[in-house]
Amino acid sequence: MDNYTPTSRTRIRRLPKRGSYDKLAVHAILDEGFICHVGFAVDAQPYVIPTIYARAGDTIYLHGSAVSRMLHTLAQGVQLCITVTLLDGLVLARSAFHHSLNYRSVVMIGSARLVDDKDEKMHALQSITDHVVPGRWNEVRWPNALELKQTSVLALPLAEVSAKIRSGPPLDDDVDYSLPIWAGVVPVCTRLGTPKDDGRVLPEVPAIELARIARRATPAG
């Protein structure tokens, strides 16, 4: 009951040991990422567009301009795929063939619903704002009626979902371990730099604290 049920479209077939349907694992990946890649088709041509998102319980919210092609297309309830990928390391083996990447990814499939209800729309926008900086929503000016009208919000229920994770060192062929080649993992992580204000912040206002935005307790491996 704490797993998503794999379907023919989300069951991991290649290297199934890397697959996971565990809700906690899926949610941890979704909550750590900043952006997702949304896939949808227009006239049989697939498009993949990066955008921000947020998870609220078992729902993924997307938002964008009401006049964007992506939002307009998705609001019609077409099939879509949303993927979130975290790159954790470069896996360098002794053979070219066994080079790999350490990563955690989530693939979500379904069709989205246009959020019309004003309360749910505000809740979604709060989720998206707080996904980037927790607590930010309560500090900023909220959307007014015109801004709300210019913004479309879409909801995708998390139902057909799978995660795929690779971690750990490279695995070389036995015979290759005698080669004088460095092999191991170069960790890759996402780092936040020093905040740069826009030059018009009022004097008494403190800078944003990076600790609020920090995503994970342990470094990438």
Next chain:
Amino acid sequence: MDNYTPTSRTRIRRLPKRGSYDKLAVHAILDEGFICHVGFAVDAQPYVIPTIYARAGDTIYLHGSAVSRMLHTLAQGVQLCITVTLLDGLVLARSAFHHSLNYRSVVMIGSARLVDDKDEKMHALQSITDHVVPGRWNEVRWPNALELKQTSVLALPLAEVSAKIRSGPPLDDDVDYSLPIWAGVVPVCTRLGTPKDDGRVLPEVPAIELARIARRATPAG
């Protein structure tokens, strides 16, 4: 002649000033990224899968297991979309509405060709290996006949291509600048950690040098 020609499928319609078709700008983004997201449809269901890639001139190479669904599908010449996204900053405005992200992305559209020629296949695999660590190909054991057979390589010509870039501070509504709210950019960048060998590296072999993998000369802004 140093630009890709925008088509109805790649012309940036939303916020066209963020669009670019300049080859140098496109190539710089592609050469900096580690992974791309590949979009394709199976029975009208879009899928978005993260994978490694490399650019060689005006060709993008992908590779994977010869038995993977993605490679098998793409090898049939179906329409696909490959997107590379670099996240550069969190753009925090005084209003929720004007929050944004700084990013550089490239969207590539077309259909891929299965690379059968052995020399081109080896060239593609070298490109992919060296895309992660320049010069790595000449240090490692090259693919043998069985490994080559187990690996499919696809080539996408760079033809329908666009880049989209946002940079700089948030832009708030005039009236909001009097609000006591911090606004600016939190830079986001990809950092490499200390390499961790796999415990079986021969004693005389030096560790991999991170400077070889470094991607950009200037920090993200």
